[in-house]
Amino acid sequence: MKKNCKWCGWLDENILHNIGLLLFRLTLGFFMLTHGWHKIENFQLMSAGFPDPIGVGSSASLVLIIFAEFGCSLLLIIGLFTRVATIPLIIGMIVAAFVIHAGNPFSKVELSSLYLSLYVVLAILGPGKYSLDNVFGLFCEKYCKNCKLTNGKQV
Numbered sequence: 574m575k576k577n578c579k580w581c582g583w584l585d586e587n588i589l590h591n592i593g594l595l596l597f598r599l600t601l602g603f604f605m606l607t608h609g610w611h612k613i614e615n616f617q618l619m620s621a622g623f624p625d626p627i628g629v630g631s632s633a634s635l636v637l638i639i640f641a642e643f644g645c646s647l648l649l650i651i652g653l654f655t656r657v658a659t660i661p662l663i664i665g666m667i668v669a670a671f672v673i674h675a676g677n678p679f680s681k682v683e684l685s686s687l688y689l690s691l692y693v694v695l696a697i698l699g700p701g702k703y704s705l706d707n708v709f710g711l712f713c714e715k716y717c718k719n720c721k722l723t724n725g726k727q728v
Contacts, residue, residue: 587702594701595652601691602650605662609643626672641665649695652704654711659696663689 612619612635623635641661648658666689674682699712706712 591702594698595703597691597695597698598649598652598655598700598704601688601695602646605642605688606646606650609639609641609646612639613643624673626668637661638665652700652706653709655700655704655706656696659692662692663696666692 616635616639620632620635623631625631625634627634629637642665645658645661648654649662666685669685670682670689674685700706701712704712
C-alpha cells in the first residue's frame with residue numbers, strides 16, 4: 574500500500590541522518606567559535622599568561638588554540654575539510670582536559686572532555702550530505718567506498 578504522506582520524504586532515514594549531521598556540525602562549530610573569538614578579542618591580555626603546555630611559548634600556544642577554536646570551527650560550520658578540521662580541535666581538547674586541567678575537579682575537566690568526545694564522534698561520522706565536503710566530492714568519493722551518494726546525487 575502506497576503512503577500518501579506529504580512529509581514522508583523528510584522522514585526518510587538518510588535525510589534525517591544528514592540533517593542531524595548538519596545540525597551537529599553547526600552547533601559544535603558555533604559553540605566553539607565563541608571560545609576562539611573571546612581569545613582573539615583578548616589576545617594582548619591573554620598572551621603573556623596563557624598556558625604553554627607544549628613549550629612553544631605563551632603567545633604561540635594562544636595562536637595555536639585560536640587556530641583550532643576559531644579557524645577549524647569555521648571549517649566545521651561550512652563543512653569543509655571536516656575530518657581534518659577535527660584533528661586540531663581534538664588535540665586542543667586533549668591538552669585542555671588532561672594537561673591544563675590535570676588534577677582539577679571534574680567540573681573543570683567536564684566541558685573540554687565533552688567537546689573532545691563530540692569531536693571524535695564527528696571525525697568518525699564525517700560531515701554528511703549537507704556540506705562543502707560533499708559538494709566538492711571530498712566526503713563520499715574519497716572516504717566512503719560504499720556510500721550511496723556521489724556529489725549529492727543518489728547512485
